[in-house]
Amino acid sequence: MNVLLTEVRSIAEQVGVEQQREQSVAGMASAQAMPAQPPKPVAPSAPVAPPIVPAMPSSAAPTMPPSGVPTQPPAAPGATTPDRDWWASQNPAQEGPSQKPTPASPSKPWAAPLGGGSTATPGATRDAGGRPATAGQSAAPSGVSGPARPGVPPRPRPEPSRIPTSPNDSVDLETWVGRYGMIGFAVLILLMGIGTFLSWAIRNDIITPAGRVVLGLMAAAAFTAAGFWLRSRDTVKFGNVLLAIALAIVHLCSWSAGPRLHLVPDAVALGFAALASIALAALALADEDETLFVVGVGGALLAPFVTATGRSSGPLTLIYGWVVITTGLFSMRGREWRVAAKLMGFAGALYAGVGLVGAEWNHTTDRLTPPFFALACVWSAALFALDEYRNGLVRAYLITMAIALLVAASQVAGSTHPMEVAPLALAGTVSAYWILRPLSTELAEWLLDGVVLPIAFLATALLAAGGLSAPNGVAITLIWGGASAAAALMNEQERRGPHYLVFGLTTLAAVAYQLKDDQLLLGLGLVAHGVAMIFLMRKERAQLVSIPIALALISALTHARDLIAERPAYVSNPFVNPGAILLLLTLIAWWRFFDAMATTSFRAGVEPDETWQRFARVFLPVALFFWGLLELSSTVSYDVATALVTLYFAVVGVGSINFGRVREIPLVRHVGLALCVIAALLALGRTSRLDSGGLKAATFVIVSLFLLAVAYWYRKQGEVRGKR
Numbered sequence: 001m002n003v004l005l006t007e008v009r010s011i012a013e014q015v016g017v018e019q020q021r022e023q024s025v026a027g028m029a030s031a032q033a034m035p036a037q038p039p040k041p042v043a044p045s046a047p048v049a050p051p052i053v054p055a056m057p058s059s060a061a062p063t064m065p066p067s068g069v070p071t072q073p074p075a076a077p078g079a080t081t082p083d084r085d086w087w088a089s090q091n092p093a094q095e096g097p098s099q100k101p102t103p104a105s106p107s108k109p110w111a112a113p114l115g116g117g118s119t120a121t122p123g124a125t126r127d128a129g130g131r132p133a134t135a136g137q138s139a140a141p142s143g144v145s146g147p148a149r150p151g152v153p154p155r156p157r158p159e160p161s162r163i164p165t166s167p168n169d170s171v172d173l174e175t176w177v178g179r180y181g182m183i184g185f186a187v188l189i190l191l192m193g194i195g196t197f198l199s200w201a202i203r204n205d206i207i208t209p210a211g212r213v214v215l216g217l218m219a220a221a222a223f224t225a226a227g228f229w230l231r232s233r234d235t236v237k238f239g240n241v242l243l244a245i246a247l248a249i250v251h252l253c254s255w256s257a258g259p260r261l262h263l264v265p266d267a268v269a270l271g272f273a274a275l276a277s278i279a280l281a282a283l284a285l286a287d288e289d290e291t292l293f294v295v296g297v298g299g300a301l302l303a304p305f306v307t308a309t310g311r312s313s314g315p316l317t318l319i320y321g322w323v324v325i326t327t328g329l330f331s332m333r334g335r336e337w338r339v340a341a342k343l344m345g346f347a348g349a350l351y352a353g354v355g356l357v358g359a360e361w362n363h364t365t366d367r368l369t370p371p372f373f374a375l376a377c378v379w380s381a382a383l384f385a386l387d388e389y390r391n392g393l394v395r396a397y398l399i400t401m402a403i404a405l406l407v408a409a410s411q412v413a414g415s416t417h418p419m420e421v422a423p424l425a426l427a428g429t430v431s432a433y434w435i436l437r438p439l440s441t442e443l444a445e446w447l448l449d450g451v452v453l454p455i456a457f458l459a460t461a462l463l464a465a466g467g468l469s470a471p472n473g474v475a476i477t478l479i480w481g482g483a484s485a486a487a488a489l490m491n492e493q494e495r496r497g498p499h500y501l502v503f504g505l506t507t508l509a510a511v512a513y514q515l516k517d518d519q520l521l522l523g524l525g526l527v528a529h530g531v532a533m534i535f536l537m538r539k540e541r542a543q544l545v546s547i548p549i550a551l552a553l554i555s556a557l558t559h560a561r562d563l564i565a566e567r568p569a570y571v572s573n574p575f576v577n578p579g580a581i582l583l584l585l586t587l588i589a590w591w592r593f594f595d596a597m598a599t600t601s602f603r604a605g606v607e608p609d610e611t612w613q614r615f616a617r618v619f620l621p622v623a624l625f626f627w628g629l630l631e632l633s634s635t636v637s638y639d640v641a642t643a644l645v646t647l648y649f650a651v652v653g654v655g656s657i658n659f660g661r662v663r664e665i666p667l668v669r670h671v672g673l674a675l676c677v678i679a680a681l682l683a684l685g686r687t688s689r690l691d692s693g694g695l696k697a698a699t700f701v702i703v704s705l706f707l708l709a710v711a712y713w714y715r716k717q718g719e720v721r722g723k724r
Helices: 002-033 082-090 173-204 209-232 236-260 266-287 290-306 315-331 338-357 364-384 387-412 422-435 443-465 473-489 497-514 519-540 543-566 578-599 610-632 638-663 666-684 693-713
Strands: none
Touching: 173 236, 173 290, 209 236, 236 266, 236 290, 266 290, 266 315, 290 315, 290 338, 315 338, 315 364, 338 364, 338 387, 364 387, 364 422, 387 422, 387 443, 422 443, 422 473, 443 473, 443 497, 473 497, 497 519, 497 543, 519 543, 519 578, 543 578, 578 610, 610 638, 638 666, 638 693, 666 693
């Protein structure tokens, strides 16, 4: 051992000497490159440091006494040599009682530098080469090997590499499959093996029911002991896996002892399973181990199905699933466990689906338990889930609830229980409005939260009740409209649009159904609804309300067309018949809609589109012109209608030219001039073939007077434009 220590120290000394030699050569090269400067006077009190010796003489080789510590080579009394200084820096223990080295930590033998000096005594100062620093010198910076030279940057020490150990660190596919997939398969196959064994024992009557449960508990105890033994051996993660498997077996045994074998009451068995889930959550909470959590909860969720030989989809199964999911969500509080959150969402859909597949539809509890289970999971996620994935879980459970309600509604439609779905559907809608507020500004999220889900729940309620034609159909629709309006008021103004959209659609459906028997009243009701929504859109700056407005006004136009089509070809009351009145009111409502779109800023800092402004200015005069043309063309008879239409073009043309002259709008003048030309052509064509001579002559005279007025305005080039 002494020989080995001697060799190690010799190698360390040689490395130190080589480093000093390289530093000396680099220093001399740097000094030669620097310009010559006059020597500076040296203070008498600052002795000059001894020169660095390239190598230790062979005569000064250290000797190794029996104690194992090399001794200093002999030197003349009082002599000071470079070798002696170097030896003192490498062996400070022999410098006398005044220099006592600090003992090195036995647990960190690598802390002592090689070739760069020894561990410094508190208060002592050494130079960069490891020798005691003389007056005028300072110690080398900590963490830098070698002296600081001008132009030579210090070499930083490399940082030790770190391996990510957190379960939340990003992993590749191979690690994910190895970490979660293999453990999941192992748990599943193990539970299937235990379930197969128990099923085989049941079929062959080999083990009594109580013995089967006892065997399962013994297996759980064995896994528990093995898990705690591994944890005591610093194999915490795999020990946690065994503990999770043990807890899953406990769940399996509790299920077998209760609903399966009826050894204990079902309530007792489920209570024991709930306690096991709480113990699992506590273990995962203590160790901060997502893998343990996923394996344990996954095994607990699969427990009711692995040994089931009969029905395992009744209400009791869903209650058990809700207990496990709620306990798991409670234990996940404050932890961003993404894999566990996805497991919880999938578990809710799985249990609800199993409940629907195995439901007996003639039983009310079987029909309504799956959607009620999903609603309970919604509130469990709302109360216990972390904010980062709470809304995602709530949406998943709400979608599951809507699908379950749709299936249940399809089974009870037209039955003697039409209203049993509506309360649950309303509860789902109110839960979505309350939990998911404030409404998200992301397109996919607000579309799902504020529009799709509420309308889906309304559809299930109407399907079960028999549609809008049912006695309570309109009332149900208006209740949803009121809920959406209340949800809008619970959000900021910029987030209310989706809720007002649902409000507009539901109220539009209610109005349309209530007035469906009278076409005129229906059209007027649609126009009134559209105008009310226009005021709401302008006040709340909710652009999405334009959808029900457009639907209402388009439907009103359709009914106005039908009313006009039903009247005779020529009428004696133009402009005041039902079709004409409804059409006029609808056109005015459209103009108000375009004006609101052109003058309302729907987003802060964004001005309205100029396209809407131009369209709003042009729409009303053009619409009124064609409305008047339509009415005049069907007045009294063909001769009267032809004369009136010809005069109508002449009057409107002259008026447009005059308006363009006054307002200096060339386009309006051009349109008016074109209308006057059309009036002249009608007079020469259709009017000239009229049977009534007096009507024909009166039309010719009046039209000619209007055309002369136009010619007078254009008598000189440029006069018609007015003064600029």
